[in-house]
Amino acid sequence: MLMLTEFGKVFIFILLGAIFVTIAIIAAKLVSPNRPTHEKLLTYECGENPVGSPWVKFNIRFYVVALIFLIFDVEVVLLFPWALVYKGFGIFGFLTGIIFLVILGLGMAYEWRKGDLEWARPHPIPPELDKVLSKKE
Amino acid sequence: MDVSNIIESLKLIKPEIAVSASLILVLIFDLIFHKDKKLIPYVALLGLFATGYFVIHQFGTTGFGFATKSTFKAFGMVTVDSFGTFFKLLILISAVLVLFFSSFSDEIKKTTDRLGEYYVLIFGMILGMFLMVSATDFLLIYLSMELLSLSSYVLAGFTKLRDRNSEASLKYVIYGSVSSGLMLFGISIIYGLTGSTNLYVINSLIQSPQINVLALSFALILVMAGMGFKISAAPFHFWTPDVYEGSPITITAFLSVASKAAGFGLLIRFIKTGFAAMTLNNGYWMLNPIFDWKLIIVILAILTMTLGNFSALWQNNLKRMLAYSSIAHAGYLLLGLAVFSNQGIAAILIYFFVYMLMNLGAFLIVMLIADKLGSEDVDDYDGLGYTSPFLGISLAVFLVSLTGLPPTAGFIGKLYIFSALIDAKMFVVAVIGVLNSVVSLYYYIRVLKHMYLVKPKIQPVEIIPGLSQKFLVLLLVVPVLFFGIYFSPIVELAKNCVVLLGF
Amino acid sequence: MTLYDIIFYLFALITIGSAMLVVTTKNIVHAAFALLLTFFGVAGIYVLLAADFLAIVQIMVYVGGILVLIIFGVMLTNKITSVEIKTGTLNVLTASIVIGVFMGLVVSIMVWTGWYSMPAPIPATTAYGLGETLISDYALIFELLAMLLLIALVGAASIARREKESL
Numbered sequence: 001m002l003m004l005t006e007f008g009k010v011f012i013f014i015l016l017g018a019i020f021v022t023i024a025i026i027a028a029k030l031v032s033p034n035r036p037t038h039e040k041l042l043t044y045e046c047g048e049n050p051v052g053s054p055w056v057k058f059n060i061r062f063y064v065v066a067l068i069f070l071i072f073d074v075e076v077v078l079l080f081p082w083a084l085v086y087k088g089f090g091i092f093g094f095l096t097g098i099i100f101l102v103i104l105g106l107g108m109a110y111e112w113r114k115g116d117l118e119w120a121r122p123h124p125i126p127p128e129l130d131k132v133l134s135k136k137e
Numbered sequence: 138m139d140v141s142n143i144i145e146s147l148k149l150i151k152p153e154i155a156v157s158a159s160l161i162l163v164l165i166f167d168l169i170f171h172k173d174k175k176l177i178p179y180v181a182l183l184g185l186f187a188t189g190y191f192v193i194h195q196f197g198t199t200g201f202g203f204a205t206k207s208t209f210k211a212f213g214m215v216t217v218d219s220f221g222t223f224f225k226l227l228i229l230i231s232a233v234l235v236l237f238f239s240s241f242s243d244e245i246k247k248t249t250d251r252l253g254e255y256y257v258l259i260f261g262m263i264l265g266m267f268l269m270v271s272a273t274d275f276l277l278i279y280l281s282m283e284l285l286s287l288s289s290y291v292l293a294g295f296t297k298l299r300d301r302n303s304e305a306s307l308k309y310v311i312y313g314s315v316s317s318g319l320m321l322f323g324i325s326i327i328y329g330l331t332g333s334t335n336l337y338v339i340n341s342l343i344q345s346p347q348i349n350v351l352a353l354s355f356a357l358i359l360v361m362a363g364m365g366f367k368i369s370a371a372p373f374h375f376w377t378p379d380v381y382e383g384s385p386i387t388i389t390a391f392l393s394v395a396s397k398a399a400g401f402g403l404l405i406r407f408i409k410t411g412f413a414a415m416t417l418n419n420g421y422w423m424l425n426p427i428f429d430w431k432l433i434i435v436i437l438a439i440l441t442m443t444l445g446n447f448s449a450l451w452q453n454n455l456k457r458m459l460a461y462s463s464i465a466h467a468g469y470l471l472l473g474l475a476v477f478s479n480q481g482i483a484a485i486l487i488y489f490f491v492y493m494l495m496n497l498g499a500f501l502i503v504m505l506i507a508d509k510l511g512s513e514d515v516d517d518y519d520g521l522g523y524t525s526p527f528l529g530i531s532l533a534v535f536l537v538s539l540t541g542l543p544p545t546a547g548f549i550g551k552l553y554i555f556s557a558l559i560d561a562k563m564f565v566v567a568v569i570g571v572l573n574s575v576v577s578l579y580y581y582i583r584v585l586k587h588m589y590l591v592k593p594k595i596q597p598v599e600i601i602p603g604l605s606q607k608f609l610v611l612l613l614v615v616p617v618l619f620f621g622i623y624f625s626p627i628v629e630l631a632k633n634c635v636v637l638l639g640f
Numbered sequence: 641m642t643l644y645d646i647i648f649y650l651f652a653l654i655t656i657g658s659a660m661l662v663v664t665t666k667n668i669v670h671a672a673f674a675l676l677l678t679f680f681g682v683a684g685i686y687v688l689l690a691a692d693f694l695a696i697v698q699i700m701v702y703v704g705g706i707l708v709l710i711i712f713g714v715m716l717t718n719k720i721t722s723v724e725i726k727t728g729t730l731n732v733l734t735a736s737i738v739i740g741v742f743m744g745l746v747v748s749i750m751v752w753t754g755w756y757s758m759p760a761p762i763p764a765t766t767a768y769g770l771g772e773t774l775i776s777d778y779a780l781i782f783e784l785l786a787m788l789l790l791i792a793l794v795g796a797a798s799i800a801r802r803e804k805e806s807l
Contacts, residue, residue, distance in 0.1 A: 067796045070705035081771030103786040107793040205777040254798040261791040291795035332756035349753040
């Protein structure tokens with residue numbers, strides 16, 4: 001148990017957080033008056049009346065970005081132990097990580113060049129005065 | 138492990154380094170010449186030839202690379218020997234051929250803006266396969282299989298032209314991840330039993346009597362699930378027809394030959410290094426009696442070829458038919474393994490060489506016809522034999538060879554497998570194998586019947602292949618016929634390559 | 641029963657309970673959120689096994705990455721509200737037999753096997769040891785992982801990217 005003390009603190013922290021939230025919710029349920037109206041039961045959307053279902057189809061770009069994030073996440077996870085110890089291995093240890101980084105940097109360059117990191121920007125055409133006028137005529 | 142050891146080991150994996158370098162080169166070319174994709178196939182071809190140079194250079198080299206501190210002998214993760222080099226050469230030749238196929242394929246032409254990715258992923262597959270056939274460490278085995286799988290998942294659904302294409306990719310991913318997960322579970326049990334991932338160390342450790350046989354057998358069956366998936370052996374073959382039918386034909390051809398070859402290379406090496414106590418003077422292996430490999434492999438082989446052959450009987454789609462036929466061929470190849478002798482391995486190598494030629498050839502003809510007809514249905518082949526005699530005769534040669542009839546090379550392959558079986562006194566199994574070949578005759582000949590004997594309902598289209606296409610077909614037809622008559626070069630090559638480093 | 645055991649069973653309960661919820665709930669979004677608890681519970685077990693680095697990785701990659709991906713995947717589904725996503729069970733009998741046999745095997749193996757074990761001092765932190773093995777013994781694996789990630793990146797982007805024609 002001794003070596004777990006650091007994680008033990010984290011665990012106690014999480015435990016306390018969970019207990020606190022549970023107590024707060026239960027206490028609120030017990031104490032607060034409950035008089036629901038239609039307005040009160042609506043989903044809170046910054047004070048506006050909500051329009052449509054919140055479950056809409058996401059843009060596929062979210063998914064691509066999440067995928068890229070996940071891959072680089074794994075990369076960071078692998079780099080972290082390397083970064084801790086590479087000094088002890090001299091130039092060889094340095095090169096090992098650099099090759100790793102270069103290969104993945106290439107992946108980054110690929111994403112960049114292929115436009116996967118760009119968001120599809122809307123291209124609004126601003127109305128031009130003379131065109132609007134000519135249409136009216 | 139000190140640094141000099143790693144540098145020493147790097148010399149052993151030159152072909153793999155060449156493949157990785159080509160992969161990166163193709164990717165960089167794709168990034169620099171963003172608009173113009175004409176150069177990429179040439180760069181890829183150049184990379185393959187460079188790799189080929191290193192592979193051929195490697196013949197005769199033996200050695201262990203990347204030994205870890207814990208492996209008390211000098212055994213490493215990578216084992217280089219003639220057996221592995223043979224498979225690498227096989228994979229490389231089929232890759233070159235598939236590269237040429239791709240330059241003709243209509244499906245690939247429609248996706249030119251992603252051509253760079255196509256070749257990058259093909260190189261990814263090759264890298265995975267190269268490491269698979271020389272891996273003697275579970276970590277490397279798993280990683281290389283994942284490299285191969287990931288690339289082929291994407292390539293199976295690469296063209297995105299039809300729904301079938303995405304279906305193929307999705308099915309491949311789902312079946313593939315289940316089998317890879319099972320394999321990983323098996324590996325973890327073996328690691329728990331022995332405390333090592335190195336096959337050489339595992340070999341010596343599982344000879345101790347403390348090993349729990351139930352646990353080991355369970356783990357090995359799980360590991361077989363992963364490897365059986367790659368070679369599409371019977372209980373793990375469900376993905377094969379759907380994926381082969383839905384993928385672009387070039388990828389189907391590559392999967393059916395190279396991926397299967399890598400799977401077999403891995404399986405053979407796994408059994409030999411992990412379980413053979415020694416090789417007897419007459420070439421038979423003394424396997425560790427803790428697990429009855431012979432029984433398992435024989436059952437798998439019989440199941441695989443029977444299922445493959447009988448399911449192929451009812452297929453109308455040629456790609457699907459060839460998928461089932463490739464399952465059946467995996468069965469014949471497993472028979473060669475079931476002998477567990479150097480003779481059986483030689484037979485497998487011969488068979489694989491021949492299988493590569495005839496199977497790639499059959500897929501090439503199907504592709505050329507499909508590009509014109511837009512269909513792979515056997516009913517649409519009616520009368521094609523007369524309007525397009527060149528393709529008709531070539532397909533006939535390949536199909537006869539796949540059946541295993543003389544005077545084609547397919548006969549030689551089968552002959553060596555069955556004679557290895559008979560030498561090992563496995564008569565019943567040999568008879569089942571021969572009967573299976575007879576069954577396979579029906580569905581191969583059915584295609585020929587449609588091409589030559591069935592009266593077409595509509596006037597069949599005339600398909601005239603271009604000069605380069607004709608040359609490519611001839612490049613495959615001629616060896617199939619030539620090696621059917623004069624086969625001693627392959628036999629010699631295979632016999633020189635049966636030596637696996639290890640016990 | 642020590643404190644250690646109590647914490648272990650707590651995490652095991654969290655893991656198994658939420659995993660059951662993942663497979664039994666009809667609502668696919670709820671399943672995704674229950675998966676979060678499963679991953680969390682597994683991370684807790686890793687901590688108890690003194691695999692601190694692995695626990696952080698579990699939280700970072702699974703909770704932070706894969707779960708987000710799964711939720712995006714659910715959200716990406718066309719007409720998510722109108723289509724009833726079927727998470728019912730089929731072939732209950734066959735499945736339970738297969739799973740029963742599998743589980744019986746696994747449990748019996750777990751109980752009866754003498755696992756390979758070595759007395760070793762529990763390291764204060766595992767990240768240094770991992771780094772050292774990654775650089776020295778498994779340098780090849782390390783670089784191959786880079787290649788694998790590159791392939792995954794290229795493959796994932798090329799398959800998820802929308803075609804120019806269809807835009």
